Amino acid sequence: MKKSFFLFLIILVCSGVALAQTGTKKKRPLDFEYGRVVLNNYSEKAGFAPAVFNHWLHRAKFTCRLCHVDIGFAMRAGATDIKATDNMSGYYCGTCHNGKTLFSGSGKVFEACSKKLSAEDGRRCERCHSLGRNVKPEYEFAHFTAKFPKERFGNGINWEQAEATGAIKLVDFLEGVSIKRPALAIQKDMSIDAKMEGIPAIIFSHKKHTVWNGCELCHPEIFIGVKKGTTKYSMVEIFEGKYCGACHGKVAFPTIDCQRCHTRQVVGSEKPM
Amino acid sequence: MDYLQRIVILLILLLASFDEADARRIVAPHNYGRVIIANYSERAGLAPVVFNHWVHRAQYTCRLCHVDIGFAMEKGATKITAATNKQGLYCGSCHNGKYTYNGKTVFASCSGTTSRNDAVCERCHSLKKNSDNEGEFKVFMEKMPRKSLGNGIDWEAAESSGLIKPIDFLEGVSVQRPPIKAQKDFSIEANVAWMSDVIFSHKKHAFWNGCEVCHPEIFPIKKGATRYTMLEIDSGQYCGVCHDKVAFPILDCQRCHTGAKY
């Protein structure tokens, strides 16, 4: 009996080690890989490679709000349940990828998913359905982002500054899709204290966030508490992908960059090494 | 059947204890921290790459390579290719024929010449080729303070005495941040009565690693949130991510278990 218990323990420990979430360092995605979403609800079933969506190209042209609120994309891979018929009807990807929409500097946006496929269409399908295929991208990351102000981690780009300096101009309204509305009133910044001693407090800028997200993207789905301080969460939840971690760590700059948010120096703190 | 059961259990224990960073196999000082990278080299007609940590850790902090440049902390996990090096990523961040260290230009990695017998290639792609790592290490070691096991060098003393001055910033790659006050030292209780506690020094670790190497992936920021034992450490998790591979091995118990026992 003792022996089998010991055996059971060994197996338990080994499996525990195998399933451990912490304790090891994961490989950091490269700057052009960061924000990549692989969609495979139906692709392989339909005989295509899974679709690869790179956030960097789209976030350089559109606000988060346009796609995630107006067009209605979910914030988790696979949750939107996009089908070829949806695209062909002019929804989701097909809202712009319809062979007709024109964007300045890009020309006509290629059509996503068509009923009848000819031999030449293979290349067009592969522009999205490219996982595992050696597809030469139309826009190359390093070249496209060469003049953008740089930062560390994530895409390696300071997207906020890129917009402020005019390197990118984000479209926030799509005719026939977006609802005409008045400009958003500017929300106040607020300070969030860190729970650990010595860690600088966070100055949360509503303004910076609403310019790109509007209100609906975060409230109430991501931030449910109506009064500041009602929802108790810590960095543990954030690292798990909740609250701030819904975007930061996946598309927006990752939370491994502590000082990007923890900016308010603790008064009288001693200088570390 | 009893002895059969014993053999089965013994076999499972042996298998469970076997892994590549086998602490029971003591590695020569000049080879400690050696990483052999063989993802694509042989397919490309080159010998696998031999990366020696001692050369680099004498010149740079762990943080610079593993955080700013983005190398993974597991052998073969970074998936470095000649293309990424040529782009100026990974090895190519410094090994680009332009970056200078101590007045010397650092040789370019994967320079794109078609000649595969280029002597430059073999500076890295050197497994089973003529490379004098041992000799070079001996010369380096002579000036360094000694400590048992691992590289045989007390890297911490080397740094605090100024014998080595690890660089923590790379132009065009690193971004300067206002420093966060280092967290206080704290003690970690040993799980068994006959081992003294560990006095963990954040200050000593943060010098080489900053915050980002360890947090939040290796160590969650809430103390006590994850329970782990020497078993996990020995299998290369938590402290074992570095200690036993590049930093001093865990065989040296009293290096960490320094708390007063009596």
Add this chain to the structure above:
Amino acid sequence: MRNKRGSLAIALAAALVVLAGAPVFSDGIYAAAAAASAQDDWKKEFEDICSKTQDSMSFTPDELKSLVGRCDALKPRIEKLEETQRKVYLKRLQMCRDLLAFVLESKTGK
């Protein structure tokens, strides 16, 4: 001659009746027009409600309650749409309604 003209007129009238009745057989051309505008009505209603989310903080609790009520009334109409439109607009309506409810809660504390 008269017969031909007569039969032609009857045929034309019959054709008109059929064509007019084609969209909705039982009710004829007016129902067709009504159906077409009802199609757009839900969209107009949706746009009218959800264009106000930006200003939601400036509304009174009563105004917000009425907007949330309008969202709830609109939902069954959206559920009758074809599959893709239904999927998209249910999600958009949900985000819009939830935000208005969120702001209402923050003002009333309920």
